[in-house]
Amino acid sequence: MATECYSQLGFGFQPKLVADFTGGPLTTDVGLLLVREFDEQLSLSADVVGRITDTLDARYVTHELDALVRQRLYQIAAGYEDVNDADRLRYGPTCQIVAADGRTTLGSQPTLSRWFRRW
Numbered sequence: 335m336a337t338e339c340y341s342q343l344g345f346g347f348q349p350k351l352v353a354d355f356t357g358g359p360l361t362t363d364v365g366l367l368l369v370r371e372f373d374e375q376l377s378l379s380a381d382v383v384g385r386i387t388d389t390l391d392a393r394y395v396t397h398e399l400d401a402l403v404r405q406r407l408y409q410i411a412a413g414y415e416d417v418n419d420a421d422r423l424r425y426g427p428t429c430q431i432v433a434a435d436g437r438t439t440l441g442s443q444p445t446l447s448r449w450f451r452r453w
Contacts, residue, residue, distance in 0.1 A: 347374040347435075358428050363428040370404075370432040381403045386453070397441045401434035402449055405441060406435055417450075418443045 347370055373379050383400045409415075409423060423429045424440035433440055441449070 347371060363423075363426065364414055366408050366412055366428055366432045369408055373404070373407075379407055382407075388453075397438065397445060398434070401425065401438060402441050402446065405429065405433040406446055417446050420446050 342347060379400065383403050386399065386403075388395075388399050405420065405424070406417075408429065409419060414420075420441060420443045424442060427436075430436050430438075430440060
């Protein structure tokens with residue numbers, strides 16, 4: 335009896351995102367897609383964001399709070415425990431999709447360092 339194999343897999347947090355295993359551009363951070371899916375199911379990062387009171391003036395805020403929290407949590411989960419990795423990863427398409435739904439560029443190392451030092 336043959337095992338049925340799937341060549342595509344969709345994700346609930348972003349319906350347009352499809353993992354296609356037939357080749358093409360590759361990323362080494364594809365595991366973050368599953369981390370984001372689990373995060374959405376369990377509302378872990380949403381719970382963290384809900385417990386933070388951001389007192390910064392919104393006129394001067396470039397990056398959304400939920401994106402910064404997910405960016406940092408997902409980078410740690412992917413093995414990038416140093417904040418200095420954010421300078422390279424903030425432009426990575428996988429990180430942008432899972433942390434900010436592709437809606438914005440992620441925070442740089444100085445942005446993350448300043449923001450998380452406040453807490």
